[in-house]
Amino acid sequence: MEKVKVAVIYYSSTGGNYQMALWAKDAAEKAGAEVKLLRVKELAPESAIEQNPLWKKHYEETKDLIPEATPQDFVDADAVIFSTPTRYGNVTSQFKQYFDILGGVWSQGLLVNKMVTAMSSAMNVNGGVEETVRSIYTSAMHFGAIIVAPGYSDPVIYQAGGNPYGTTASIVDGKILNDVEGAVRHQAKRLVDVTKQFLNK
DSSP: OOOOEEEEEEOOSSSHHHHHHHHHHHHHHHTTOEEEEEEOOOOSOHHHHHTOHHHHHHHHHHTTTSOBOOHHHHHHOSEEEEEEEEETTEEOHHHHHHHHTTHHHHHTTTTTTOEEEEEEEESSSOTTHHHHHHHHHHHHHHHTOEEOOOTTOSTHHHHTTOOSSSOEEEEETTEEOSOOHHHHHHHHHHHHHHHHHHHTO
16 A cells, blocks of 8 residues: 655754654654655855854754755645744744745645645744744645644643644754654644545555
């Protein structure tokens, strides 16, 4: 039987969302999916990255390790896990640009019925993270995608802070401060399970 194809597409400046993406990839693979880990293109000027040692370190460590996401990666996937920090209650400019370049595949209807789930982070527990996840889901509705939110489908959701829309982390200096690993893993497994049901795989 053919495996469910999952793309984990993320943006991370200092490494927190990268860690969440790694947990999601591992959980999706353990649930039986074929998974691609992809980062959105970095748009920040080198001068800005240079000013933050943690940002520079993470960028240098991953720029040649993790492939950049393309619109075709979304098309090829049955399901996608998105993860991005919040910026004023919305996605980062880097992440937004990825959505902006999807116009060609969107206009051909190639994103219809893709399964989508989303995660986010901020320095504090709130900081606009729920709005960021929901903004991703707003775009997903335009794509004709099917949103697979975690809801309160497992006790680990409460342990991570109780966000029913998608796992959200408190990240400071690249370190995740709240207990979100279980919720990330559950969310990824749930996405694979629901996608299998939808595709009868």
